[in-house]
Amino acid sequence: MVLTTSPASEASSSKASSKLPTQNKIDLANARKKVSFDIVDMTNYIHCGAANVEQRRYIIDLIAKDPIFKKDDWGWLNHTDAVKRGIAMSARLAEIKMEHDLNDLDFATMVEAIDDPLPIILHNGAFIPVVNSQGSDEQIEKWIPLAEKYQIIGCYAQTELGHGSNLSRLETTATFIRDTDEWEINSTSFTAAKWWIGGLGAMCTHAVVQARLFIDGQDYGAHVFVVPLRSLEDHKTFPGIEIGDIGPKAYNGFNKMDNGFARFNGYRIPRENMLMRFSKVSREGVYTKPPHAKLSYGSMVLLRSVLIKQMALYLSRATTVATRYLTVRRQFNNPTSRNDLDVNPNLETQVINYPMVQNRLFPMIAQAYALYAAGSCMMEMYINLMTGLSSGNIDTLGEVHAMSSALKSYCTTIGAAGTEECRKLMGGHGFSYFTGLAHLFASIVPSNTYEGDNYVLTQQMARYLLKEVKTARSNPENVTPFSRYLLRGLNKSALSRETCAVAQPQDWLKPEVQLAAFEHRCARLAYELSDNVDAAEGDKESNAFWSDHNIECYRISHAHAQYVLVLWFIQSIETAQDPEADEERRAQPESVRVLQKLSNLHALHTIQQNLADFVEDGYLNPAQCQSLRAQVKDLVTSLADEAVGLVDAFDHPDFLLNSALGASDGDAYKRLWDKAQSEPLNQRQVCDGYEEYIRPLLKRHGDLKL
């Protein structure tokens, strides 16, 4: 603090600073003492085994100790400066990967630790996977080694100024030039410019470009091409291409990322640069179509599945920060049923002891746990799918695609909303950059609109369920496990007569009661949509029908996602107590007891948040609504002593959280103070702008002596 103007204030400041911050630390330490389970055991459950926990720590530490990844000045970087930093970080990230020969999982952990999207991440996250999955063996042999050694740096260029979701209307074309055996790439209109492409603005040398393939005037639809963009000698853009950065993003998010644009004007690439694993074009210009139209869905499923896991990480970080800060923040002398005024009557109430705070915060902790379970299950589904696909089995593709879409939509919605809710829970100080949560939100929230807009995407699950309704009616035994609830609706009047089995409040704690409620709701909504189809005039498979019913699609898709999340969390806890289960999936009885509370809270809170869906057809009666609310309140209260332990168990180091208010030692005020001292404005005694602006204003009416 350079503005200190008297020695006395220095003294007072250091004296003062040794006092109250200690209470912050004491508060957090005391909270930890109350936790009823072994945090290490819980951490191992969350991250699927001690080996994973250890490896994750090792990797995060690799990043944390490298000065280029320091986060101290992030709050002051504008986009232009941030991109340069992002490039430096990208290069180091690549070097560490090569130096330590790290695999994809470790690479993902590094990216998690770095905690800001870098210009290089789509090289590993999209360029390499797309070449690997859509390139022929020869193409993989050519490009992948170069990419893995970072001799080329790639990006993935799909979105255009005028088109995002609608791939079939992309306006970038690749026209076969038979004479020279080349493709000519063109941006055929103003809106054809590639836009939003991460890595394109400054860093990459190559792109995988989605372009509509034309041969002899015929349009074969979107295909992917490897397109060199910048010289490997001097990084200049090749003639026929113009490239730039699209500028800053909302909330200062993705500010180290060089999201870019590109326009092509008669730019030529060799024919072999079309990725030809599935579709092919011969030297003669003969087009061979892929054996199955949906084979390229795999990479979409992967991107969406990864997002679910990511939401677990993000929401767990947000709740960690909020829980710790609210444990040390005290405000008002309002005793509650569980506060510690008896310990020290001069202390105000810890904010986390207010029921409203608990009722907002704890369900999000439960959601984070549910998301971890879902992330693992979804990834398992993906791996099974890919194993099947590699042997030509596409049976589960439709289901997995629909599931990943529905879960992506729902999970990224609650992930972003939950992070912002955690920030707001922190009250006034929550608006400081130094909470770390604003940065987190800015990183999460675009996931609501990319990889399929969260509303548009819900059509996938709705379409799938309508097919399953048909299956249920014709071959009920063929209904897939997650749609089995549709069998309840084969008898329409039986479905409409279903009521919730809760007779006493504690019945709400039975998993079968919870699942029955979600199943009933899903079945009802699915059959209502199906009835709409039956009642619709004209072509029921038409786009028009779907457009007119996207509200209903959204409802059923989110209802299904909630059901699956509740189900998977319940199953994960069953596994945790199963002596036959893999060691890394198990948990001690003390952990299981708390996990069950979390699972109950997650299920019942989700019902409460969507109560109308369960009440409006009479499935729940007024008394059950009352007991549901009471049960949620009781569960929340019962978790009060566990909250700090539950977030500690996520095992997020301070480097990752980058939060003055949510650090593991609880010293929130001291850290907030210290961060403020680093503000560059504070390095001068009189602010820049005084002579030019302030003094003339003050002196406008002459000198004033007071």
Added chain:
Amino acid sequence: MVLTTSPASEASSSKASSKLPTQNKIDLANARKKVSFDIVDMTNYIHCGAANVEQRRYIIDLIAKDPIFKKDDWGWLNHTDAVKRGIAMSARLAEIKMEHDLNDLDFATMVEAIDDPLPIILHNGAFIPVVNSQGSDEQIEKWIPLAEKYQIIGCYAQTELGHGSNLSRLETTATFIRDTDEWEINSTSFTAAKWWIGGLGAMCTHAVVQARLFIDGQDYGAHVFVVPLRSLEDHKTFPGIEIGDIGPKAYNGFNKMDNGFARFNGYRIPRENMLMRFSKVSREGVYTKPPHAKLSYGSMVLLRSVLIKQMALYLSRATTVATRYLTVRRQFNNPTSRNDLDVNPNLETQVINYPMVQNRLFPMIAQAYALYAAGSCMMEMYINLMTGLSSGNIDTLGEVHAMSSALKSYCTTIGAAGTEECRKLMGGHGFSYFTGLAHLFASIVPSNTYEGDNYVLTQQMARYLLKEVKTARSNPENVTPFSRYLLRGLNKSALSRETCAVAQPQDWLKPEVQLAAFEHRCARLAYELSDNVDAAEGDKESNAFWSDHNIECYRISHAHAQYVLVLWFIQSIETAQDPEADEERRAQPESVRVLQKLSNLHALHTIQQNLADFVEDGYLNPAQCQSLRAQVKDLVTSLADEAVGLVDAFDHPDFLLNSALGASDGDAYKRLWDKAQSEPLNQRQVCDGYEEYIRPLLKRHGDLKL
């Protein structure tokens, strides 16, 4: 665009740019043609008369034409640079005010036009009002002329590192020093540092400081003192004070504002610097308490009332941007019940034609209209209150205080959430800084946690309603108009037997049916809370009781706020058609017809969003739920041709919106492109960092020729 590498691409770019953007403009122009009402008439209704509209335009134009207020580079300013800009803008703002001798209303419009909180705004927004309302006549005579001529610049220092809401526990003290007739100001602990104080970090010379007053060791609670901070000669901080800026804020919000901290160490000010309109301390150190404890509530009511009006402005801006962009954005060839594919089958569907989009967007337009009506009504209540107070009448203070608290909580919640929802509605491009909506959100969202946290604040209305319940039981004729619904609950079983009168879907359109639903819900929740009080053990007025019931307080407070918003909107439309009403409140029949649709949509959508509250006690039956949803859908559809006109009517000029995607000409893609070209990264051919980071990475394994 300096990266252009071939003359051909230049040609193509200019050729291309003359093509499709025209379609954007055509789309918006076509949409305007369909509007059924006179936009000018609607604008006059919204802004309460043509004179106000004209004056607002005149003032915004004053700002728009001054180069210091240009917004072109805002996306790249970091906090440190932004504060300097903020200081420059502050000085100019003050000069314009003086040059044109503008009143407070015009000053507020200037602040609205500038659209970013400046270091000086709390001088006019808090320092002057506090001195005016809490200073004695002599004090006003001394300080106000200096402040109005900006010979001093003030801020308002209440919040501390450790205390925000809890005024009584502030740790800054003002101790009376009888010998010298002074106050000694001290920060008595580490957490006593003033924190978040706008204007303090760099610009202001004086502060009104909230400090606990001590005389002879006795604590008289928080009082306000005028405290000189910086020399009027050289702007240096006085000895005994240390001051700094608290650093960047979440989402880059408030980044031109120098929110600051201050610590006091034995700092002396004259006794007369205590503001003594209500409380007084004599030369002898004799303390006189204020005639009424709540007299200082007035300024809180004002700040909250202003926020409601501000939310109308903000949400109307967000919906303007989203509506225009979604009108020109086209995606997929999915005909809906109302698209224009018949006009040109090659065009994709306008995104605004998708029902899901309409169902998300149009209710927010309706909310914005409801907020405008509420803003006026709340301000009228405030003015009536102040008129009363000035003649010693405090009868309505409790009601107005509770109302402003409940409305502040609800309206700022929907204002912030709605703005983010508008941004997400815009899909991928919504994440660009150039939408203008991220900046808007960052300006709005702290209102959810300042001037009373939106959750904590709801206790005010709940406490008020419980008093009204008592009044209803003892003197029903004395219940205030807005709590009259409580009379329904005097007979408990009658209240529980109430059911909604909707027999046919169109019954939902009757204002009395809508209001009855809201009244029933409010009455039910209020009596449930009251029953809880009766059932509570121990001291029912205790803080503990309130802490344990803040969830219920939140529910009833928001329910009441929604009721009042629905009521005021309905009343405002009644006035609009009343031939006896003031000219500036009236509207043409074509406008009224659309306003009624908006009011219906606002009321019914609010019910739908909170459906469980209306269903769980049996007030609505399943058929009514169905017809409600259908009615909302129909209302939304019926507004499809009006949307662009409804947002045009808000009359927000392009300068204010500062949005590439929401400008009035609809030329979204062209503007987005042009904005991207201004990115500093695009001013060089090869990015900064290439030689240091990218080239070494690419060459790590030697030279590569491709």
